Amino acid sequence: xxxxxxxxxxxGLKDWLAQRVTALVMALYVVVFVGILLVCPPQGYEQWRSxxxxxxxxxxxxxxxxxxFWHAWVGVRDILMDYVKPTGVxxxxxxxxxxxxxxxxxxxxxxLWSL
Amino acid sequence: MIASQRPKYLDLIGIxxxxxxxxxxxxxxxxxxxxxxxxxxxxxxxESLRSSESHAHFAALTGHWLVKLFLIGMLWSFLHHFFAxxxxxxxxxxxxxxxxxxxxxxxxxxxxxxxxxAILGVRLW
Numbered sequence: 001x002x003x004x005x006x007x008x009x010x011x012g013l014k015d016w017l018a019q020r021v022t023a024l025v026m027a028l029y030v031v032v033f034v035g036i037l038l039v040c041p042p043q044g045y046e047q048w049r050s051x052x053x054x055x056x057x058x059x060x061x062x063x064x065x066x067x068x069f070w071h072a073w074v075g076v077r078d079i080l081m082d083y084v085k086p087t088g089v090x091x092x093x094x095x096x097x098x099x100x101x102x103x104x105x106x107x108x109x110x111x112l113w114s115l
Numbered sequence: 116m117i118a119s120q121r122p123k124y125l126d127l128i129g130i131x132x133x134x135x136x137x138x139x140x141x142x143x144x145x146x147x148x149x150x151x152x153x154x155x156x157x158x159x160x161x162e163s164l165r166s167s168e169s170h171a172h173f174a175a176l177t178g179h180w181l182v183k184l185f186l187i188g189m190l191w192s193f194l195h196h197f198f199a200x201x202x203x204x205x206x207x208x209x210x211x212x213x214x215x216x217x218x219x220x221x222x223x224x225x226x227x228x229x230x231x232x233a234i235l236g237v238r239l240w
Contacts, residue, residue: 045170
């Protein structure tokens with residue numbers, strides 16, 4: 001009999017791949033963002049605000065944040081699978097992590113779209 | 116369970132962690148730190164953007180030495196996670212996989228993240 005745990009890795013490639021794809025998205029965003037800061041560093045509040053107020057930058061930053069939180073989910077879940085053995089505790093922690101990350105995503109949207 | 120019959124050697128003091136192992140565990144630790152303190156970074160971004168008053172609040176917050184120290188810790192966590200992550204992506208596509216190359220890239224990750232943290236930390240302080 002194959003023993004499967006409810007909080008397991010779902011035994012597939014999807015999360016492994018998602019971790020790598022989100023990593024590449026984040027790396028690309030960070031390199032471009034650092035490039036912007038180096039080429040034309042925003043002076044003061046107004047320029048800082050208008051940088052993120054730009055529609056392209058806003059959506060790119062949103063995609064970056066979604067990648068961060070998705071990536072964090074895969075990574076934190078890996079860590080919980082390695083170090084937290086009781087299924088109930090692990091499930092509880094995983095649910096808490098998901099809720100926190102969804103909350104962060106909403107918060108990030110709120111920050112970006114209230115500009 | 117078959118897994119319980121595997122031999123274990125978990126004397127953490129007795130284990131001499133190889134260099135790629137050090138990079139790997141620091142990747143975990145830095146990732147965990149970034150996750151745990153993500154709320155603080157989001158809060159700082161929010162304060163920097165919301166209004167000119169909140170931006171002044173942001174400037175005051177980041178002017179405090181304790182916050183600066185925290186941000187330098189976050190900076191190292193990010194840089195280490197970034198460079199170690201790029202290294203893992205290279206390993207995924209079978210680049211620098213043999214022992215000598217793996218050690219060399221491990222040194223590169225550790226030194227690049229510490230050096231950049233030092234340079235940026237001093238500049239931003």
